[in-house]
């Protein structure tokens with residue numbers, strides 16, 4: 011209780027803001043407990059009350075005061091084409107703000123597919139040259155927390171781990187925390203028995219679909235997707251994409267937009 015709370019600076023590049031929407035819905039731990047008791051969310055231009063010059067002053071003050079001690083959480087990515095002109099904040103390209111803020115950070119968290127891999131704005135032909143954070147920032151620990159968006163409890167879980175143990179979690183080859191991205195959706199899917207038995211839905215409204223058969227033939231990417239949806243589920247454990255009758259589109263994998271995830275039959 012006496013330990014100073016770690017400042018977090020949450021930046022937004024090219025993105026849709028649903029990573030924030032996901033984060034604020036965490037049930038275990040509750041987001042309010044993370045934000046009010048564990049970390050100090052000093053700057054988040056989506057959630058903070060301040061705006062404009064007042065907000066930017068806070069950013070500068072935290073960077074100065076807590077050099078080397080703050081965590082940068084990035085939602086979205088910087089577009090590099092035309093000198094970064096496709097994402098301007100405070101009159102400057104986002105890429106400049108990102109580089110300057112990360113320069114004295116202790117660690118960087120890349121939220122979601124946008125920051126981790128590029129996501130839809132980086133899909134071919136990627137007109138703005140949207141680029142993932144780890145390709146423009148170096149020399150700092152970067153934790154990729156992909157998904158579009160990531161599971162709320164995965165987001166707060168990563169933050170909780172870092173603040174509790176004062177270290178970054180063990181990462182896989184794609185820079186994702188192994189504790190949440192160590193298994194495939196397919197490994198824990200409750201429809202797996204149907205896959206093993208060769209029982210597949212072959213149309214969205216066929217008999218197999220109504221019986222809850224495996225969605226592999228409807229394009230489910232669960233066998234090649236590493237994420238915790240089939241074990242942790244969404245909305246506080248209520249449901250997840252496969253349970254709602256739609257196959258996994260592989261949203262926590264690099265380049266899923268260009269890999270035929272949407273409505274492709276195998």
Ligand code: SF4
Pocket residue numbers: 025026027028029030085086121122123124125129130157158159160
């Ligand atoms: Fe939105 Fe997905 Fe990007 Fe998160 S990763 S900001 S949910 S488009």
Ligand code: SF4
Pocket residue numbers: 195196199200201202203205223224225226230231232233252257258
């Ligand atoms: Fe695997 Fe998808 Fe079938 Fe589940 S629905 S068993 S994740 S292929």
Ligand code: F3S
Pocket residue numbers: 157158195235237239240250251252257258259260261262
């Ligand atoms: Fe994404 Fe697949 Fe989970 S689409 S939300 S990784 S089930």
